[in-house]
Amino acid sequence: MANKVQGVFKKKDRVAAKKTTSTKPNKWIKIQTPRGMKDILPEAMLYYDLVLKTAQNVLNYYGYQKIETPVLEKAELFIRSIGKESDIAHKEMYFVKNSEEQLVLRPEGTAPVARLYIENALFNLSQPVKLYYFLPFFRHEKPQAGRYRQFYQLGAEALGSDSPALDAQIILITSEILIELGLGKDIVFKLNSIGCQKCRHNYIKHLTKYYKQYSNKLCNDCRRRLKLNPLRLLDCKDEHCVVFKEGAPNFLDYLCDDCRAHFKKLLEILDGLNISYNLDKTLVRGLDYYTKTVFEIMLGSDQTDLAVGGGGRYDGLIETIGRLSRPGVGMALGVERLIEQIKNKKRLTFPKSDIFLIQLGDQARLAAFKLLEECRKNKILVRESLGQESLKNQLRIANNYGVNYTIIIGQEEVINDVVILKDMNSGLQEIVPSKKIIEVLRGLNKSALAKPLNDDSSVFKE
RNA sequence: GUGGCUAUGGUGUAGUGGCAGCACGAGAGUCUGUGGAACUCUUAGCGAGGGUUCGAAUCCCUCUAGCCACCCCA
Numbered sequence: 001m002a003n004k005v006q007g008v009f010k011k012k013d014r015v016a017a018k019k020t021t022s023t024k025p026n027k028w029i030k031i032q033t034p035r036g037m038k039d040i041l042p043e044a045m046l047y048y049d050l051v052l053k054t055a056q057n058v059l060n061y062y063g064y065q066k067i068e069t070p071v072l073e074k075a076e077l078f079i080r081s082i083g084k085e086s087d088i089a090h091k092e093m094y095f096v097k098n099s100e101e102q103l104v105l106r107p108e109g110t111a112p113v114a115r116l117y118i119e120n121a122l123f124n125l126s127q128p129v130k131l132y133y134f135l136p137f138f139r140h141e142k143p144q145a146g147r148y149r150q151f152y153q154l155g156a157e158a159l160g161s162d163s164p165a166l167d168a169q170i171i172l173i174t175s176e177i178l179i180e181l182g183l184g185k186d187i188v189f190k191l192n193s194i195g196c197q198k199c200r201h202n203y204i205k206h207l208t209k210y211y212k213q214y215s216n217k218l219c220n221d222c223r224r225r226l227k228l229n230p231l232r233l234l235d236c237k238d239e240h241c242v243v244f245k246e247g248a249p250n251f252l253d254y255l256c257d258d259c260r261a262h263f264k265k266l267l268e269i270l271d272g273l274n275i276s277y278n279l280d281k282t283l284v285r286g287l288d289y290y291t292k293t294v295f296e297i298m299l300g301s302d303q304t305d306l307a308v309g310g311g312g313r314y315d316g317l318i319e320t321i322g323r324l325s326r327p328g329v330g331m332a333l334g335v336e337r338l339i340e341q342i343k344n345k346k347r348l349t350f351p352k353s354d355i356f357l358i359q360l361g362d363q364a365r366l367a368a369f370k371l372l373e374e375c376r377k378n379k380i381l382v383r384e385s386l387g388q389e390s391l392k393n394q395l396r397i398a399n400n401y402g403v404n405y406t407i408i409i410g411q412e413e414v415i416n417d418v419v420i421l422k423d424m425n426s427g428l429q430e431i432v433p434s435k436k437i438i439e440v441l442r443g444l445n446k447s448a449l450a451k452p453l454n455d456d457s458s459v460f461k462e
Numbered sequence: 463g464u465g466g467c468u469a470u471g472g473u474g475u476a477g478u479g480g481c482a483g484c485a486c487g488a489g490a491g492u493c494u495g496u497g498g499a500a501c502u503c504u505u506a507g508c509g510a511g512g513g514u515u516c517g518a519a520u521c522c523c524u525c526u527a528g529c530c531a532c533c534c535c536a
Binding site for chain 2: 285286
């Protein structure tokens with residue numbers, strides 16, 4: 001009887017309990033990184049560092065100097081520069097809520113650099129001014145592989161020169177960075193010229209005229225593009241529309257004399273440098289500020305047509321932001337997309353040490369602290385676990401590190417002013433006077449077993 | 463923004479409505495000055511919320527996140 005009654009109440013209680021217990025976690029929303037953003041853990045950071053370091057070597061050599069701009073900029077900067085129609089300005093910017101001025105998280109790098117150039121009057125320096133950056137950018141897109149809401153770009157800009165030599169240098173630098181990252185074989189440069197405002201206007205007229213005759217056969221997107229952004233017609237992947245690309249007018253036929261000469265010079269230089277490229281008449285870029293040269297870097301082998309980078313000339317950009325007109329050319333690489341490729345080629349590991357220092361007891365620990373400092377100053381990489389007390393544990397840790405040698409300092413050794421040097425492979429150990437240990441370690445470091453410090457190659461493994 | 467697929471400890475996985483299991487990892491110990499092996503113990507999970515049900519990791523809905531295809535882009 002009682003059971004039955006209980007049974008009835010049981011459910012109520014259970015439901016009630018469920019509700020009360022569930023109200024708490026309800027409030028505690030699981031806290032995680034915002035959508036499309038991620039933590040960079042130490043192992044991943046190796047790749048970011050590699051990209052930056054590799055690029056830095058090339059860029060510094062060519063006189064490009066590193067800068068940084070604020071994470072926030074006025075929305076107007078991007079709306080004016082990259083164009084109202086572009087999705088980036090249109091719907092992908094993060095607006096900062098409680099700012100009097102309309103501030104946004106920067107969605108791209110070139111406009112801020114142009115702003116910096118004007119604001120700091122860098123046009124007074126000898127031209128061109130060559131700058132580069134390695135910074136995170138933010139776009140409110142739906143995340144996907146190789147597409148994040150916060151992502152790093154490595155960009156380089158040469159401002160204040162309209163010479164095609166600078167276009168070529170930017171492309172050369174881009175190419176060299178990729179080669180040094182081990183991606184050289186896979187690079188395909190897609191190259192095109194979209195002229196200046198004059199010839200573009202002319203070209204668009206012919207392009208729309210061409211497409212209009214097929215307008216009822218085009219996909220919905222393309223019909224929209226026809227009105228808003230005709231250049232993008234060439235980008236469409238819809239099978240119905242692709243057909244018309246072939247017969248579409250080629251921009252290169254509509255370039256004005258100036259733009260044609262510029263493009264020709266650029267190609268001559270690239271040919272002379274043996275930099276291979278594919279002319280792609282369908283290549284147009286998403287940002288309004290581009291003029292003349294535009295390029296994209298595809299990493300050939302896989303079919304994912306995600307570009308790892310791109311760039312081009314933007315002779316009109318500075319004018320749209322400031323009161324003066326200066327030409328410029330630049331490029332940007334998507335760091336996460338690069339890393340994706342690098343990971344297919346090689347795995348990075350942390351610098352490995354060959355020596356582990358073990359200490360037993362307070363005095364020995366103090367001696368260990370001192371010895372570590374001495375080793376650091378002598379550029380000998382020694383691992384430790386100073387928080388550990390027992391010899392066993394420390395040996396186990398040493399073993400996990402895979403070191404070939406351990407130094408053991410205990411009470412007795414401190415008193416005798418010696419240390420024990422143990423060969424982890426043979427298990428043999430010898431007593432070394434404290435004064436001589438650095439010298440001995442150096443000897444080990446030169447041996448084949450030990451890996452040299454401060455050598456990039458030690459970071460790579462196959 | 464549109465459409466599709468997915469979600470189990472830190473990692474990899476088993477579990478088709480009936481006690482959430484295994485492996486790796488991590489920590490401690492067997493062993494207080496000698497590691498790798500073995501053994502023991504510990505650690506930690508059904509993404510969140512709701513619904514159906516006597517009972518849900520399992521079925522349904524919503525949300526969240528990831529992946530994929532678009533849009534667009536690096």
